[in-house]
Amino acid sequence: MPKPLTVGIAACSSEGAALCYRTICARAAQFLGAHAHPDIVLHSSSLAEYVGALERGDLPGVAQLMLHCAHRLAAAGADFVICPDNTIHAAFALMRDASPLPWLHIAQVVAAEAKRRGVRQAAILGTEWLMASDVYPSVLSKFGIPCQVPEPSERSEIGRIIMDELVNGVQEPASVQYLQDIIARMKERGCDCAILGCTELPIVLGDANSSLPTLDSTRLLADAALQHAISHCNSMSAAQP
Missing domain, CATH: 3.40.50.1860 (Rossmann fold)
Known part of the structure; x- marks a missing residue:
């Protein structure tokens, strides 16, 4: 072979x-x-x-x-x-x-899966840099999928959790709860899927503890x-x- x-x-x-x-x-x-x-x-x-x-x-x-x-x-x-x-x-x-x-x-891989699953509007979670960038919006738009990112203050705290905790192997229950709350709010804002657009996020988030179906970029x-x-x-x- x-x-x-x-x-x-x-x-x-x-x-x-x-x-x-x-x-x-x-x-x-x-x-x-x-x-x-x-x-x-x-x-x-x-x-x-x-x-x-x-x-x-x-x-x-x-x-x-x-x-x-x-x-x-x-x-x-x-x-x-x-x-x-x-x-x-x-x-x-x-x-x-x-x-x-x-x-x-990575975003093309995730967007293709989002299209396969019939995602109508995706929530993007990641570092502050990622959420402020065109990495996912530009690719998702080619698949006809709109997206949203959290509010600026929410993005700041998500970025802190990622860079101060998750990349260092730290998993704080309060931080995981915060991320879950963000996803719940994104659901209220019309999203039907959460893209875990940081490769550390799937360590603490997934379908089992998220109010939205997740796309695990890692x-x-x-x-x-x-x-x-x-x-x-x-x-x-x-x-x-």
Whole structure:
């Protein structure tokens, strides 16, 4: 059987990258056999470098960090790249054409699933940078799906919870309750789905404790990467006489 493509993970936060990595490994066995998964290589620049660039509003700087990561992953043998971090996709267009490897875009993966599920209006939760950006609105609009973000004061507190707590592995019950309350308010505002547009949010939120159905950007990206990697096997097998 042909070998799957090698997945390159461009990591930002350790929590989001670890969940994505574990998901690929855990779900691959059903397709590839017990204990099997595609080869995976991971590179991570310091999260502080990304945060510094975002705080300065320096998207070209974010793009350079992404490109640096792509070159390191290419040198390590990756065939394509995923980044389990929604926020830095704001710089995606600035680095895409210069990248030595193709990337799967996290928002495109999530938006395709939203369309498949028949979402009519999505609530976007993520970092302050993500919620202020066009990362999700621009992609969702191509699928004909409108979206809303929380109010400014709500966005500030969500961002604090993510950057001060979740990326550091801290899970405060009061903070989880706050996030649940936000989703409930977004439901009242007409949303029928909550996009967990931060790869740490699925650690504490999901369908079981949300008043809206959720779209888990971390696991959806992992699933898309797995399918992309093993689709190579299928195409190679089909080409063989």
